[in-house]
Amino acid sequence: MRATEFLLTTEKETPADAVVVSHKLMLRAGLIRKLAAGLYTWMPIGLLSLRKVEAVVREEMNKAGAQEVLMPAVQPAELWEETGRWFKYGGELLRVKDRHNRDFCIGPTHEEVITDLARTQLTSYKQLPVNLYQIQTKFRDETRPRFGVMRAREFIMKDAYSFHGNQESLEETYQKMHQAYCNIFNRLGLDFRPVMADTGSIGGAKSHEFQVLANSGEDDIVFSNSSDYAANIELAEALAPAGARPAPAQALSKVATPNAQSIEDVAAFLKVPASQVLKAIVVRGADDEGKSAAPVVFFLRGDHELNEVKAEKTPGVASPLQFASEEEIIALGGVAGFVGPKGLKAKVYVDRAAAHMADFVCGANEKGAHLTGGNWERDFALGEIRDLRNVVVGDPSPDGKGTLDIKRGIEVGHIFQLGTKYSEAMKATVLDENGKAKTLIMGCYGIGVSRVVAAAIEQNHDDNGIIWPNSMAPFHVGIVPMGYGKSEAVTQAADALYAELKAAGIEVYFDDRDKKTSPGVKFADMELIGIPHRVVVSDRGIEAGTVEYTARRDGVKAEVARQDILSFLQAKVQC
RNA sequence: CGGGGUAUAGCGCAGUCUGGUAGCGCGUCUGGUUUGGGACCAGGAUGUCGGGAGUUCGAAUCUCUCUACCCCGACCA
Numbered sequence A: 001m002r003a004t005e006f007l008l009t010t011e012k013e014t015p016a017d018a019v020v021v022s023h024k025l026m027l028r029a030g031l032i033r034k035l036a037a038g039l040y041t042w043m044p045i046g047l048l049s050l051r052k053v054e055a056v057v058r059e060e061m062n063k064a065g066a067q068e069v070l071m072p073a074v075q076p077a078e079l080w081e082e083t084g085r086w087f088k089y090g091g092e093l094l095r096v097k098d099r100h101n102r103d104f105c106i107g108p109t110h111e112e113v114i115t116d117l118a119r120t121q122l123t124s125y126k127q128l129p130v131n132l133y134q135i136q137t138k139f140r141d142e143t144r145p146r147f148g149v150m151r152a153r154e155f156i157m158k159d160a161y162s163f164h165g166n167q168e169s170l171e172e173t174y175q176k177m178h179q180a181y182c183n184i185f186n187r188l189g190l191d192f193r194p195v196m197a198d199t200g201s202i203g204g205a206k207s208h209e210f211q212v213l214a215n216s217g218e219d220d221i222v223f224s225n226s227s228d229y230a231a232n233i234e235l236a237e238a239l240a241p242a243g244a245r246p247a248p249a250q251a252l253s254k255v256a257t258p259n260a261q262s263i264e265d266v267a268a269f270l271k272v273p274a275s276q277v278l279k280a281i282v283v284r285g286a287d288d289e290g291k292s293a294a295p296v297v298f299f300l301r302g303d304h305e306l307n308e309v310k311a312e313k314t315p316g317v318a319s320p321l322q323f324a325s326e327e328e329i330i331a332l333g334g335v336a337g338f339v340g341p342k343g344l345k346a347k348v349y350v351d352r353a354a355a356h357m358a359d360f361v362c363g364a365n366e367k368g369a370h371l372t373g374g375n376w377e378r379d380f381a382l383g384e385i386r387d388l389r390n391v392v393v394g395d396p397s398p399d400g401k402g403t404l405d406i407k408r409g410i411e412v413g414h415i416f417q418l419g420t421k422y423s424e425a426m427k428a429t430v431l432d433e434n435g436k437a438k439t440l441i442m443g444c445y446g447i448g449v450s451r452v453v454a455a456a457i458e459q460n461h462d463d464n465g466i467i468w469p470n471s472m473a474p475f476h477v478g479i480v481p482m483g484y485g486k487s488e489a490v491t492q493a494a495d496a497l498y499a500e501l502k503a504a505g506i507e508v509y510f511d512d513r514d515k516k517t518s519p520g521v522k523f524a525d526m527e528l529i530g531i532p533h534r535v536v537v538s539d540r541g542i543e544a545g546t547v548e549y550t551a552r553r554d555g556v557k558a559e560v561a562r563q564d565i566l567s568f569l570q571a572k573v574q575c
Numbered sequence B: 001c002g003g004g005g006u007a008u009a010g011c012g013c014a015g016u017c018u019g020g021u022a023g024c025g026c027g028u029c030u031g032g033u034u035u036g037g038g039a040c041c042a043g044g045a046u047g048u049c050g051g052g053a054g055u056u057c058g059a060a061u062c063u064c065u066c067u068a069c070c071c072c073g074a075c076c077a
Helices: A021-028 A044-063 A077-083 A111-121 A167-187 A263-270 A308-312 A326-331 A421-425 A449-459 A488-503 A519-528 A539-544 A562-574
Strands: A032-036 A039-042 A074-076 A094-097 A103-106 A130-139 A154-164 A192-196 A207-213 A219-224 A230-232 A253-256 A278-286 A292-301 A347-351 A360-366 A369-374 A384-386 A404-419 A429-431 A437-439 A441-448 A477-481 A508-510 A533-537 A546-551 A557-561
Touching: A021 A032, A021 A449, A039 A044, A044 A130, A044 A154, A044 A167, A044 A449, A074 A077, A077 A103, A077 A111, A077 A421, A111 A154, A111 A421, A111 A441, A154 A167, A154 A449, A167 A192, A167 A207, A167 A404, A167 A441, A192 A219, A192 A404, A207 A219, A207 A449, A263 A360, A263 A369, A278 A326, A278 A360, A292 A326, A404 A421, A404 A449, A421 A441, A441 A449, A477 A488, A477 A519, A488 A508, A488 A533, A488 A539, A488 A562, A533 A539, A533 A562, A539 A546, A546 A562, A557 A562
Parallel strands: A192 A230, A292 A347, A347 A384, A477 A508, A477 A533
Antiparallel strands: A032 A039, A074 A103, A094 A103, A130 A154, A154 A441, A192 A207, A207 A404, A219 A230, A219 A404, A253 A369, A278 A292, A360 A369, A404 A441, A429 A437, A533 A546, A546 A557
């Protein structure tokens, strides 16, 4: 592609509303342009990279035996009513009415549509297993779109759905998809980890996320330092402390703590570490049908955080998690800011670590007062012990091997064993060997294709711009002529090199802007847009019979003989 | 949804406090000089100052109102 024929506008200054590097660079390098909050146009150069990702995904999915389909983005409400998600999905589901006043939604995901397809197209066990996927635009009306295409409302997703006659078959396909995802992200040159994950609103039993490691990520990923244990912090189990709880050594006594409500204040005021203070969290309750019920109290060690996923899974707790109001706390016999276990009339759950505390400080359920020297069982009934907290760095690994470390990750893929959640609700069955109807067992597998582009930039950039891996680069090679349109020799040599590389199938971006555009501008643009391999054609080189090669990633230069440059570049583009 | 902030040329911003008819840098267009790291000179174009209403002789500036966008907290590819 010649620069003079390509619509590319780069920016020297960073647009004011971008905060993460990938967003800044995508804007500056002209890959995307914003239309509205969470809505972006992919410009020609950005789309080239997006299509590269799609191609890799498509190849690996096909290789793993999946078949591509394309389902409508607009979906009828009836299907969503069948699974109950028309009401459950919430504000993220963009609902629209057609001219006949019928309800539709813009698909945030396609379980309903694919299950409907399955129940009409799949009739016999002989058709199983089958795995169908599509690469398509999804819409989720995010409460807070952010970070450009990283968390956009409209985005490109590869979603696949598999159907099975038994669990073993599902496991097999699940493993195949796990491997396919590893292949995809390896080919794309990403530093990623598959981690165990919570299934969230999609539902199902088992699931893994594929997380690209980056400090700007929105997820906390937990690793063992001496095994391959890896999990999203949502799911990572915090083991009970070893040994027995220390015996009480102090007497229970009440102290005035007039201005100390937070754990930090109390700890500072009483000159004890936060780990010696009992943290109380009161949340709204719900019964099995989701109806409002009495609040529930969680106790944690003061230096620990409540894990919201674990909290929501606790019996009797309202989902989504909501904190109780001051009035609700008073009704339990507590005082907001001074809640403790003493005389509390509520269902109480105690985190494993908190249950191991002795001689602790806790709220006195009186305004301006805490208790010191508190001990479970001697002073307070111990509630039900559960794992409630987020693990912290240094905790023992749940698999018993080593200790845990935490890193930030960007979720680019997620695979689920759905089971029969959707097929049962939508009566998707096939006839088995005995001619009996059998409910289909399902798996589903997503990749955020547009997010992958942003995640790759998070991992591959420097102060000058993007550094594309070959697999995602919009162009492999950039040609910068020194004095194009001025030096006849350079003009001819550059044109000839461009023609030669193009004919050899190399994707090349030829900066043929004339003498008005200074070399510095061309170098800066070439670096900003991240072309991995650059060659400079100059009078100097023509005299010496060479062209100058520079690798974008490490800046290493080489003078390559003119007649060798094609094979030289072909080798570079391969790896 | 709650809390905070912003809106002036394609982009980044000043001007708003203290009303007087809009400016800077980048980009862009024309001509010329430059040419291995974001050149220089000269000349030009571009704004319903987010929308609406009000106060005033006069509003980018003051008041009210609506809207959009951004940031911090509960969700997800």
